[in-house]
Amino acid sequence: MIDFRLTETDKAHLGRTRAEGVICRQYAREFDENESEMIPDVLPEADQFFKDYPELPEVGDDDTQGVVMMLLQCMGQNWGDYSVRLRRSMRGGLGNAALAAAGTEEQKAKFGEMLLSMAITEPGCGSDPSRVSTTAVLDEDTNEWIINGEKIFVTTGIRATGVVMWATIDKAAGRAGIKSFLVEKGTPGFNVPHKEKKLGIRADDTAAYVFTDCRIPRENLLGLDESIPKASSGGFRGVMKTFNMTRPLTAAMGLGIAEAAIDFTRDELEEAGITIDYTAGPGGLGRLSAAAEKFMRLEALFDASKLTTLQCGWLAGKGLPNNLESSICKAHAGSAVRQITQGCIEILGSVGISRELLLEKWMRDSRITDIYEGTGEIQRLIIARGLLDYTRHDLK
Numbered sequence: 001m002i003d004f005r006l007t008e009t010d011k012a013h014l015g016r017t018r019a020e021g022v023i024c025r026q027y028a029r030e031f032d033e034n035e036s037e038m039i040p041d042v043l044p045e046a047d048q049f050f051k052d053y054p055e056l057p058e059v060g061d062d063d064t065q066g067v068v069m070m071l072l073q074c075m076g077q078n079w080g081d082y083s084v085r086l087r088r089s090m091r092g093g094l095g096n097a098a099l100a101a102a103g104t105e106e107q108k109a110k111f112g113e114m115l116l117s118m119a120i121t122e123p124g125c126g127s128d129p130s131r132v133s134t135t136a137v138l139d140e141d142t143n144e145w146i147i148n149g150e151k152i153f154v155t156t157g158i159r160a161t162g163v164v165m166w167a168t169i170d171k172a173a174g175r176a177g178i179k180s181f182l183v184e185k186g187t188p189g190f191n192v193p194h195k196e197k198k199l200g201i202r203a204d205d206t207a208a209y210v211f212t213d214c215r216i217p218r219e220n221l222l223g224l225d226e227s228i229p230k231a232s233s234g235g236f237r238g239v240m241k242t243f244n245m246t247r248p249l250t251a252a253m254g255l256g257i258a259e260a261a262i263d264f265t266r267d268e269l270e271e272a273g274i275t276i277d278y279t280a281g282p283g284g285l286g287r288l289s290a291a292a293e294k295f296m297r298l299e300a301l302f303d304a305s306k307l308t309t310l311q312c313g314w315l316a317g318k319g320l321p322n323n324l325e326s327s328i329c330k331a332h333a334g335s336a337v338r339q340i341t342q343g344c345i346e347i348l349g350s351v352g353i354s355r356e357l358l359l360e361k362w363m364r365d366s367r368i369t370d371i372y373e374g375t376g377e378i379q380r381l382i383i384a385r386g387l388l389d390y391t392r393h394d395l396k
């Protein structure tokens with residue numbers, strides 16, 4: 001049975017994440033405005049915080065664990081700030097989720113401790129990843145793949161110590177020829193020419209990668225499956241599987257920011273003497289102020305989005321198929337966080353756009369939720385295929 005109610009132990013653990021977040025927020029504006037600065041891996045307050053913070057209760061069988069807890073923690077961290085952490089985990093990259101979803105046990109042991117970015121997008125290939133043109137050619141004499149091509153908009157692309165990147169091993173095979181490869185930074189031929197400048201999530205480093213005759217060991221093919229299925233797109237489906245983990249994570253990141261906006265707006269309303277009366281009941285909405293009524297609609301949107309995301313994570317944790325659910329939660333969150341952060345600004349007016357506060361930054365930061373890991377439009381195409389049996393051809 002699915003039950004997403006939090007235990008006292010869950011609340012204690014998530015409470016600490018939020019307490020960290022409160023400290024991190026004081027750095028949020030600084031890194032937003034100084035986009036070229038890299039955030040240190042450890043902030044000055046870190047040691048004292050972890051020394052002083054009360055001991056956390058041990059996690060028991062009845063407490064939330066696994067993928068669902070990971071998503072809740074992710075929301076909590078992003079409630080603090082999208083990019084700033086007291087101590088940065090070295091295992092938080094999108095490539096790590098890809099490794100977890102599709103790597104062999106040996107690959108997980110070898111690369112699991114690295115911070116891995118994920119590079120799919122190219123100058124000529126975004127929403128349709130089957131158009132990947134970066135190539136990986138096997139050199140049978142040396143047992144190495146030789147990689148050539150260009151990747152853009154790689155999240156954590158500067159800090160990452162390695163990357164899970166997509167390349168085709170056979171262009172004529174189309175999508176069936178696309179595979180994922182693990183490439184370590186420092187490998188000759190793997191270069192990082194620049195960092196991107198962005199509307200939001202500016203503290204996050206987003207990079208371009210260039211691979212020029214970059215040689216990697218044969219066993220760095222993620223999942224080790226070199227076969228090219230003839231009549232189906234089975235191989236491609238294999239690499240697409242990584243999105244089933246990264247899409248709920250992306251949704252959770254956005255929802256963390258949205259929750260920060262909701263909490264801030266609730267506090268501001270209360271300070272202005274506007275109470276959110278949840279007991280108004282059916283037909284009672286008329287008793288609420290327009291601001292309170294609008295706020296409650298935003299909260300409901302948030303709850304719906306959070307539940308679809310947790311359900312998707314619960315399926316992943318059980319090893320059950322979650323392809324459809326990962327698109328549903330990503331599409332819903334992408335749209336919800338935009339409506340929520342903008343709605344909060346509408347409710348608060350000038351306070352909402354003041355650079356003295358963080359709400360306008362949260363609106364900019366949350367905008368990415370609907371873009372990376374597949375745009376909202378692409379998720380809706382996947383949902384139409386999964387729910388209504390449309391084919392790729394029908395939806396072209």
Ligand SMILES: Cc1cc2nc3c(=O)[nH]c(=O)nc-3n(C[C@H](O)[C@H](O)[C@H](O)COP(=O)(O)OP(=O)(O)OC[C@H]3O[C@@H](n4cnc5c(N)ncnc54)[C@H](O)[C@@H]3O)c2cc1C
Nearest residue numbers: 118119120121125126127153154155371372373374375377
């Ligand atoms: C900050 C940031 C970080 C990123 N991080 C990563 C990363 O770590 N790794 C990575 O590989 N990529 C990353 N990306 C790239 C991201 O995944 C792509 O931007 C995204 O997939 C969209 O691709 P595109 O920008 O080329 O847009 P396009 O594919 O050119 O699409 C443009 C518009 O057309 C719409 N569209 C396209 N096809 C259809 C269709 N068939 N039907 C209806 N509408 C359609 C899209 O929804 C979009 O609105 C990142 C991007 C940004 C901005």
